[in-house]
Amino acid sequence: xxxxxxxxxxxxxxxxxxxxxxxxxxxxxxxxxxxxxxxxxxxxxxxxxxxxxxxxxxxxxxxxxxxxxxxxxxxxxxxxxxxxxxxxxxxxxxxxxxxxxxxxxxxxxxxxxxxxxxxx
Amino acid sequence: xxxxxxxxxxxxxxxxxxxxxxxxxxxxxxxxxxxxxxxxxxxxxxxxxxxxxxxxxxxxxxxxxxxxxxxxxxxxxxxxxxxxxxxxxxxxxxxxxxxxxxxxxxx
Numbered sequence: 094x095x096x097x098x099x100x101x102x103x104x105x106x107x108x109x110x111x112x113x114x115x116x117x118x119x120x121x122x123x124x125x126x127x128x129x130x131x132x133x134x135x136x137x138x139x140x141x142x143x144x145x146x147x148x149x150x151x152x153x154x155x156x157x158x159x160x161x162x163x164x165x166x167x168x169x170x171x172x173x174x175x176x177x178x179x180x181x182x183x184x185x186x187x188x189x190x191x192x193x194x195x196x197x198x199x200x201x202x203x204x205x206x207x208x209x210x211x212x213x
Numbered sequence: 214x215x216x217x218x219x220x221x222x223x224x225x226x227x228x229x230x231x232x233x234x235x236x237x238x239x240x241x242x243x244x245x246x247x248x249x250x251x252x253x254x255x256x257x258x259x260x261x262x263x264x265x266x267x268x269x270x271x272x273x274x275x276x277x278x279x280x281x282x283x284x285x286x287x288x289x290x291x292x293x294x295x296x297x298x299x300x301x302x303x304x305x306x307x308x309x310x311x312x313x314x315x316x317x318x319x320x
Contacts, residue, residue, distance in 0.1 A: 138257070138311040151307075153308045187256065197309040198247050198262065199262035200259055201269075203257050205256050
């Protein structure tokens with residue numbers, strides 16, 4: 094059974110860079126589009142972007158200038174960096190994996206989510 | 214970006230009743246629509262993908278239907294564990310987008 098677990102600081106200062114890692118267990122990182130999704134308090138879900146095992150990426154245009162997603166296949170991990178954060182970036186951040194062959198949907202596996210607050 | 218509008222925002226029902234949730238897209242998404250169940254403090258759970266295909270392990274009481282711009286998630290008889298927030302999500306147009314959710318609460 095595939096399991097995903099997010100890790101990283103729960104508090105980030107404004108203008109700094111948010112950094113999270115997702116560790117994948119129970120399956121290979123190869124062949125899938127590893128995705129980050131977030132949910133601000135009281136709001137809906139927002140797709141942030143994905144990375145394929147080859148390293149190719151695709152980001153939400155609303156965040157593209159600030160987002161970097163990377164992968165470390167040797168550690169079965171992928172990571173999110175979001176720069177120049179503001180209070181609007183406060184959210185629960187999820188890592189997720191779509192079903193095989195899907196890039197942008199059918200997110201079959203999710204992490205539990207981690208709350209990141211942006212505050213001084 | 215395609216906007217998905219879910220209705221109603223809240224549905225108050227009793228166990229055993231039928232739940233009908235709606236998701237309307239601002240333009241056609243063909244059948245590229247998924248439904249997720251989300252409970253507080255838990256990971257979202259994929260219920261339905263490609264409008265009507267049940268994900269692995271999802272009970273038959275969950276049924277998805279629709280195409281184009283209008284979609285429905287039907288829960289035929291609510292079980293106590295079904296009270297949650299439900300989101301629709303489209304993957305037809307980039308970037309993928311989610312609806313704002315429908316909360317199914319116990320009446």
